[in-house]
Amino acid sequence: MEEKQGIITEIIFHNEDNGYTIAVMETEAEYFTVVGCLPSCVKGSSYKLRGTFKVHPTYGEQFAFTEFEEMLPTGKAGIEGFLASGVIKGIGPKMAAAIVNLFGEETLEIMEHEPEKLSRVSGIGPKKAESIAESFAAHREFANVSMFFQEYGVSADYALKLYKIYGASATELIKENPYRLVEEVYGIGFRKADTIAEKMGIEKESTFRIHSGIKYGLSYYVGEGNTYMPQQELCEKVAELLDVSTELIYENMVTMAFEGDIQIDSLDGQTVVYLYLYYLAEQKVCKNIAAIAGAGLKALSVDIDSMIKMTEGETGIILSEQQITAVKSSLTSGVSVITGGPGTGKTTIINTIINIFEQSEFKVAIAAPTGRAAKRITETSGHYASTVHRLLEYYYCEGEDVMKFGKTSEDPLNYDVVIVDEASMIDLMLMQGLTDAIKPGTRLIIVGDYDQLPSVGAGNVLRDIIESEYVHTVILKEIFRQAEESMIVVNAHRINKGEYPFVNGKDKDFFLMERPSEKAILDLILELITKRLAAYYEGIVPVRDIQVLTPVRKGALGSIFLNKELQQALNPPRDDLMERKFGEKLFRENDKVMQIKNNYQMGWKKRRDFSEGQGIFNGDVGFIEKIDKEFNQMTVIFDEDKYVTYDFSQLDELELAYAVTVHKSQGSEFPIVVMPISWFPPVLATRNLLYTAVTRGKQIVVLVGSEGRMNAMIDNNRIKMRYSGLRYRLENLLEVGR
Numbered sequence: 001m002e003e004k005q006g007i008i009t010e011i012i013f014h015n016e017d018n019g020y021t022i023a024v025m026e027t028e029a030e031y032f033t034v035v036g037c038l039p040s041c042v043k044g045s046s047y048k049l050r051g052t053f054k055v056h057p058t059y060g061e062q063f064a065f066t067e068f069e070e071m072l073p074t075g076k077a078g079i080e081g082f083l084a085s086g087v088i089k090g091i092g093p094k095m096a097a098a099i100v101n102l103f104g105e106e107t108l109e110i111m112e113h114e115p116e117k118l119s120r121v122s123g124i125g126p127k128k129a130e131s132i133a134e135s136f137a138a139h140r141e142f143a144n145v146s147m148f149f150q151e152y153g154v155s156a157d158y159a160l161k162l163y164k165i166y167g168a169s170a171t172e173l174i175k176e177n178p179y180r181l182v183e184e185v186y187g188i189g190f191r192k193a194d195t196i197a198e199k200m201g202i203e204k205e206s207t208f209r210i211h212s213g214i215k216y217g218l219s220y221y222v223g224e225g226n227t228y229m230p231q232q233e234l235c236e237k238v239a240e241l242l243d244v245s246t247e248l249i250y251e252n253m254v255t256m257a258f259e260g261d262i263q264i265d266s267l268d269g270q271t272v273v274y275l276y277l278y279y280l281a282e283q284k285v286c287k288n289i290a291a292i293a294g295a296g297l298k299a300l301s302v303d304i305d306s307m308i309k310m311t312e313g314e315t316g317i318i319l320s321e322q323q324i325t326a327v328k329s330s331l332t333s334g335v336s337v338i339t340g341g342p343g344t345g346k347t348t349i350i351n352t353i354i355n356i357f358e359q360s361e362f363k364v365a366i367a368a369p370t371g372r373a374a375k376r377i378t379e380t381s382g383h384y385a386s387t388v389h390r391l392l393e394y395y396y397c398e399g400e401d402v403m404k405f406g407k408t409s410e411d412p413l414n415y416d417v418v419i420v421d422e423a424s425m426i427d428l429m430l431m432q433g434l435t436d437a438i439k440p441g442t443r444l445i446i447v448g449d450y451d452q453l454p455s456v457g458a459g460n461v462l463r464d465i466i467e468s469e470y471v472h473t474v475i476l477k478e479i480f481r482q483a484e485e486s487m488i489v490v491n492a493h494r495i496n497k498g499e500y501p502f503v504n505g506k507d508k509d510f511f512l513m514e515r516p517s518e519k520a521i522l523d524l525i526l527e528l529i530t531k532r533l534a535a536y537y538e539g540i541v542p543v544r545d546i547q548v549l550t551p552v553r554k555g556a557l558g559s560i561f562l563n564k565e566l567q568q569a570l571n572p573p574r575d576d577l578m579e580r581k582f583g584e585k586l587f588r589e590n591d592k593v594m595q596i597k598n599n600y601q602m603g604w605k606k607r608r609d610f611s612e613g614q615g616i617f618n619g620d621v622g623f624i625e626k627i628d629k630e631f632n633q634m635t636v637i638f639d640e641d642k643y644v645t646y647d648f649s650q651l652d653e654l655e656l657a658y659a660v661t662v663h664k665s666q667g668s669e670f671p672i673v674v675m676p677i678s679w680f681p682p683v684l685a686t687r688n689l690l691y692t693a694v695t696r697g698k699q700i701v702v703l704v705g706s707e708g709r710m711n712a713m714i715d716n717n718r719i720k721m722r723y724s725g726l727r728y729r730l731e732n733l734l735e736v737g738r
Ligand SMILES: Nc1ncnc2c1ncn2[C@@H]1O[C@H](COP(=O)(O)OP(=O)(O)OP(=O)(O)O)[C@@H](O)[C@H]1O
Pocket: 317, 318, 319, 320, 323, 340, 341, 342, 343, 344, 345, 346, 347, 348, 349, 480, 481
């Protein structure tokens, strides 16, 4: 192996994800092409590279290196080139020249040891001097950390993430237990950590590995919506995954249960395993519901029947018997549920209830699980609705570096009534937070459509509560929105009952456009979105008003591929539009994007009134305003005026949103919904997925593809089974109460 030291004078190719670089290096005596992995490579930086010269059949002799060490540049020109390259935040070419002009070859020494002197350069104040020093130190540390991780196949982007979490001690901590990556670094899964551990020589049967594998197994099933797993099934699956004996898994499960990481429990005669937090959550939700349902209630100061009559007089809507039952049960119960499909009057009932409570001067809060659902409820009900998280004052607890609910059993919500709508989206953890913060004596009214897809997070909360029959539930069956008004509503109910929809009626809003192949489906979707729909419906802005939904992520009609095609069609490359790659994803200025995880700390600013706030949520859709390569940042505008700045390392939180999966679309509505209907895996091509997709469309639903496949989806009434113990636990409470 040879060693070469020199300056990178030209970058021929650089892959930002894995660091693969082809560049020209100049040493004192020669220049040559170098090939290998260099994270964050910029022109002007100096390296010591170790490798060998190889002859490439087309490009000739190249120095292929396997190890690198970043060297600080020497000489005025070298230092200036290094600073001007953009590696230090806040220094561009002009400032680099000014700094080097003043400090010459001592520049880097000064940046490291006496940064305050930097403020002698015009344009640099004490604050900027400090931030330059920090950025320089970070650059040096990061170079070391990423050098270490590259040996283990960790890409430059992840090395940066690790560095941000652990700082300079990243290497030591990971060497000791690489499995901590799984829990502490978003985006590194067990498999990746396991590969790294193997390269580091960690034993297959190491306790770190087995414990991490068990947690990974359980987390995987939690990710699929389950709150627990039968023990035997889990042991077999994890043993297979780790290639160790099931006995070893059993033994380790017992230790983990003692240590409090997991809970082994007996449910309906079966031994099951929970991640401890989920076990606790199920127990608490159960206990809380029992306490809220059983508490004495403050009496209303008005007569319910005459209030209903009065509201009917005001709105002109005479409530059906079932609706009256729903109103009354929610006024008189500690916990009540109102469920029903679209157009069955849930909003009408909520409005009546609020009216009656307000007449009695009760304090009422309305909330929904997502920001978009809350916004929609505010619009349709005329009453302000917040997200459940906001209601519970979710905040970042700096001392513990975790997110917490401000409202808890110790400091509960100060309301007489809490109404939560779109409750099908509430998962177990959120229900725990919500019911913890509701003090007995407050009425909890849960509204939702339990035929929608269940929550993305684990649990089957709404369905379990309804099926346990523990609390008073009204299932609304009658549809009030008229067929002349909306075929979408009529068809949603037909689909839900297992009947095939009426399609392509004249002047209607529900269409099935048959196409024989995936290619033909894709072509028609592109044509509809770029031309036909906007030409037919006045005032439609395709990127804003049309949402393509799809059951799947992968494949020719999956959201990933559809997004690529739609991006090309709706926002093609242009010289003046900056781009940034992250993994397989390519973001371009003007792109429509979706936040794919809750980030309660992410700050936003409104430019209209300069207000500021925190929190961008899973499912929030926005547009890329600016990609700034000098500061490695991307600005996205949400809700028309909320400006959010993402560091490039945070781009794993965003996806293109020209097409989104039906699961991700829950709780939102769009003027026009377009969805491909082709062969999709039967676990996804289900009736309640189609039902959920169709009910997202407000004005028009266009299905593109095969009628046979659509009908097969309706026939497939397999509601994916989730392991969830809430129903069983509530039923048990009922038994005990009897
Ligand atoms: N008892 C009733 N008599 C006549 N019309 C009614 C009655 N109840 C509700 N409606 C009307 O039916 C339509 C749908 O009601 P509403 O919006 O309350 O239902 P929803 O269940 O909230 O539907 P979605 O989930 O689609 O918003 C509204 O136009 C409403 O005015």
